[in-house]
Amino acid sequence: MVLVHERDVQYGVAIITVSSSRFEKHGPLKGKERIPEDDESGREILKAFSEKVVDYYLVPDSVMEIRSAVFDALRKADVCILTGGTGLNPKDLTIEALKDLFEKEIEGFGEIFRMQSFKEIGYSAILSRATAGIINGKVVFCLPGSKRAVILGLEIIKASLKHILSHAKGLA
Known part of the structure; x- marks a missing residue:
């Protein structure tokens, strides 16, 4: 179904996996061909x-590392999907790293999720603290790290992405 304000926008997607344990195991990784076999969530997005x-990034649970990866990713991509770091554990910092950077938060995404x-x-x-927002006319989605949660999040993202991008880019 094409929505009234939806445009056929072209876009690229960057994947960012936030996981200190995976980062300790593999070190910093960058490039879509470098997604580790044990990153099931990243592979689902791919x-x-x-x-x-x-592009793909593997970063630890660090506000600075998360922000750095997002800023780098948004230079190349119109859509950035993060997985991990959205829970209630004190080490989960994805939302804290990004929420203040959102020019507009897409509350409906988290609510539907x-x-x-x-x-x-x-x-x-x-x-769940899954959320989404707009940074410089580009869309950032923050999903939990589990494969099951990512599959659910992707269902919502795929159904609404072009409509969101149309609005974020001022085309609607």
């Missing part, structure tokens, strides 16, 4: 957007 993926999560996992869905 599978969903295949030819649209322009939690609603759909509730259907699958019940009240544990309240633990």
Whole structure:
């Protein structure tokens, strides 16, 4: 279904996996061909957007590292999808790193994500801080690190991405 304000926009996608444990195991990784086998969530995003993926980053749970990767990614991509670091653990810093940078937060994304999560996992869905926002006319999605959560998030993203981009770029 094409929405009234949706345009056929061209876009590239950057994937950022936020995981201190994976970072300790593999070190810093950059490039879509470098997604580790054990990064199931990153691989799901790659599978969903295949030819649209322009870059991949593996970073630790660090506000500075997350922000640096996002700023670098947004130089090449119109869409940045982060996975990991969105939980309630004190070490989970993805939301803290990015929320203040959002020019506009897309609250509906997190609301729909939690609603759909509730259907699958019940009240544990309240633990999710999944969110999205606009930075410099580009869209940033923050998803939990689990493969199942990423698959759910991708379903929502794929259904609404062109519409969101049309608005973010002032085309709608």
